[in-house]
Amino acid sequence: MGDAGLIVIAGATATGKSALAIALAEVLDTVILSADSRQVYRGFDIGTAKPTAADQARVRHHLLDICDPTDPLTLGTYQQQAQGLIAEYHAQGITPVLVGGTGLYIRSITQGLRMPDVPPQPDLRAQLRHYGQSQCYQWLQQVDPQAAQRIHPHDQVRTLRALEVYYTTGIPLTQQQQRQPPDYPVWYFVLGGGDRQRIAQRTHQMVAQGWLAEIRRLQAQYGDDLPLLDTLGYREMRQYLRGEISLSEAIELTVRHTQQFAKRQRTWFRQEPNALWVLGTTLEAQMAEILSHLP
Template identity: 45%
Template sequence: TAVGKTTLSLQLAARFKGEIISADSRLFYRGMDIGTAKPTAVEQAIAPHHLIDICDPDETLSLGAYQQMAYETIDGVLTRGHLPILVGGTGQYVMAVVQGWGIPEVPPQPALREALAALGGAELARWLAVLDPVAAERLDPRNVRRVIRALEVVLVAGRPISQLQKKSAPPYDICLVGLHREREVLYGRIDTRVDQMMAAGLLDEVIRLRAAGYGCDLPAMSGLGYRQLWQYLDGELTLAEAVERIKFETHRFVRHQANWFQRQDAAITWFDMEELGVESAVIDFVRERLEIGD
């Protein structure tokens, strides 16, 4: 988040005839453009983009459905002789594709989810640590929706989600690139971006979504920027407090995001985005790793 993925992905796409495939769950939703830092129309015109604006805010896209769509999109890009570039910071969506996760076939259980939600975050985290300690270590306990899903799977299937998500490597030659910035630098970029989002009309975007009938209880509305401004509109926060909370919670999110990716796959090659010439270094690495000719 705010590390520079979009700019670098466009450079890679231009250099290698690439097509960009989003692995950011927030970009799936139509009408949620500013708060998700969705690539602009100009950016999307530079290279083909896929899996953006594919559902309404009140729709859900399961991890399994996304994985299937991503594989179909990758195959289409390869058929055209282009380079698929998977871009995003939603860890489970990225790794489900590149590691070939087996997705548990456990349909949603509304009554069970409601009962679990009533337990509260701390109790949910405690039960997950007992029933699926691997998932408990991997998931952010503040992400109650995913904690509930992990508990739902183990209670319905009788096996932990961490066991059911067995990996079967997809038939692609994969090059994994991670982008890094020093934490304080990243925080500064986040704060600047939040201010730019507010100036660009993020509050108006949230007002339009409310007017369209979308509720604050939707998963799409739980995202950074939307939830806090919803609280402002409900009179729970001042506007200044809402903006500061967006910044603070985004700082916390990127810490978890970085730790998650660093634990997930030793095959990720990390690049410091503050280094001079890092864009050229990434391009050279991808060319060599995938044996792409000039």
């Protein structure tokens, strides 16, 4: 491929990013770096559609299972690890494939987004959690409305991080972000799709694979108040496990909320400069399309 760079495979949830990235990495004899804000956590496997052991046996994956669910990963830490891996592979003349749907993770690499170096503040976080996510999100809307626009109202991890930065430095998170784009070539591809049918099919598949057992195991290990258990899908399935709704209702809510999330993801990726939208609808067509753009 000439000079080593970075291939990005991005897109909304349930668009087939992982399958395409694995096929592409096999053809190019390279590795995959994950850009998923929940797949970094150990134990959150089925509900995050984490690549399986078989997938990881086909192609080497990085940035999966790198921290415990009780130890929230900051964007700065993710960026540091990802950039270190990219540099390591560039030294070997290898162009890695960065794949995922967490736009901010991807942007931190492709645009060199610099985050404020504010370490976790456990006492402050504990105080904020006491007031609940709804109140914290309202505060975030007041002190950093730009951050609130890109953070989902139920995303406690990122809400607390933004408030933590503000209350520690007195300056909104969005005002502290700087950019230092990489000096290597980046080929940025975005997959379309992620329609209701695919989302519903994947949700049913997750349940069949043992998603409910995974949630029970996480509850037993970390407690039901673990913030990550209040994220998309896990939140709805816990409602079923508590007897508040039926399983079919939990699945329907998950599908609906995932559709809404996918819409926000597509909006984010449309704003990314230099991103090429992949038009092919089959894996073979997508592969051909991407390879035609690579040197």
